[in-house]
Amino acid sequence: TSQEELNKFLRSCKVLAVYKDFDHSTGVWCYSVEYLDDQAILSKSNGKIDYREKLTKDEFAKFRVLRECRKTLAAEDGMPPYVVFLDEHLAAFSKIDLVSLDQMKTVKGVGDQKIQKYGERFITLWCAKRADVEKYLSESDEKGR
Structure with missing residues (x-):
C-alpha cells in the first residue's frame, strides 16, 4: 500500500x-x-548503517540469521566475517528468497569467486537456520521493536 x-x-x-x-x-x-x-x-556519521532502521522488521530478522550463518562460515575458515560477505550483501539477501547460487549472483558485489568459495555452504546453513527468523520476530514483538 x-x-x-x-x-x-x-x-x-x-x-x-x-x-x-x-x-x-x-x-x-x-x-x-x-x-x-x-x-x-x-x-x-562514522560510516555505519543501522540495518534495523533500513530494513523492515521481517527483513531485519532474516538479516540477523544471515549474520549468524556468515559468522559460522568465517569461524570455520578462520576469517573475519566481512571477508565472507559484507553487511550490505546480507541486507540484500534478506530482501530475496535466498535458495540458489543464481539468486546470490543478483546481489551487487557478490562475484563468482565468493559464490564458489562460500555459496553452497552459506545456503545450506541458511536453510538449516531459517526457522530462527520466527524466533527473532517474536523477540522483536516482545521488545516493541
Missing part, C-alpha cells in the same frame, strides 16, 4: 521535517518530507 511504501522510505533516510497540508480543491492531505539520503548520513 502507499502507506507501507511511505513508511519504508521514511525508515531509509534521516527525516528533517514533515509538512502536511489539506488541499481543499481535491479533498486530500498532501505531505512534504525534507530529508537527508543515505549518502549524506554516511558522510556525517
Whole structure:
C-alpha cells in the first residue's frame, strides 16, 4: 500500500521535517518530507548503517540469521566475517528468497569467486537456520521493536 511504501522510505533516510497540508480543491492531505539520503548520513556519521532502521522488521530478522550463518562460515575458515560477505550483501539477501547460487549472483558485489568459495555452504546453513527468523520476530514483538 502507499502507506507501507511511505513508511519504508521514511525508515531509509534521516527525516528533517514533515509538512502536511489539506488541499481543499481535491479533498486530500498532501505531505512534504525534507530529508537527508543515505549518502549524506554516511558522510556525517562514522560510516555505519543501522540495518534495523533500513530494513523492515521481517527483513531485519532474516538479516540477523544471515549474520549468524556468515559468522559460522568465517569461524570455520578462520576469517573475519566481512571477508565472507559484507553487511550490505546480507541486507540484500534478506530482501530475496535466498535458495540458489543464481539468486546470490543478483546481489551487487557478490562475484563468482565468493559464490564458489562460500555459496553452497552459506545456503545450506541458511536453510538449516531459517526457522530462527520466527524466533527473532517474536523477540522483536516482545521488545516493541
